Amino acid sequence: xxxxxxxxxxxxxxxxxxxxxxxxxxxxxxxxxxxxxxxxxxxxxxxxxxxxxxxxxxxxxxxxxxxxxxxxxxxxxxxxxxxxxxxx
Numbered sequence: 001x002x003x004x005x006x007x008x009x010x011x012x013x014x015x016x017x018x019x020x021x022x023x024x025x026x027x028x029x030x031x032x033x034x035x036x037x038x039x040x041x042x043x044x045x046x047x048x049x050x051x052x053x054x055x056x057x058x059x060x061x062x063x064x065x066x067x068x069x070x071x072x073x074x075x076x077x078x079x080x081x082x083x084x085x086x087x088x
Contacts, residue, residue: 004052005034008059034059 009027016023034055041051 004049004056005031005059008056008062012059012062030059030062 009031012030013023013027016026018026037055038048038051041054042048046054
């Protein structure tokens with residue numbers, strides 16, 4: 001993982017109040033997505049530092065949206081458990 005993302009991922013981990021298995025899955029998916037986006041930005045000509053700098057504000061906004069993410073995840077879990085589709 002890029003060290004630039006660690007503080008924001010830790011803050012999201014602290015603020016995201018979902019059960020541990022879901023939280024770990026969310027954070028791993030975010031980490032993977034951030035690394036993929038960073039790679040694409042670097043391939044497009046940005047420096048690694050600039051690419052990370054472009055992504056950190058987006059990750060910081062996820063920290064702010066943590067409670068909304070929790071509600072959405074719970075809605076998806078309820079929909080999956082009942083067999084109902086959940087539209088996004």
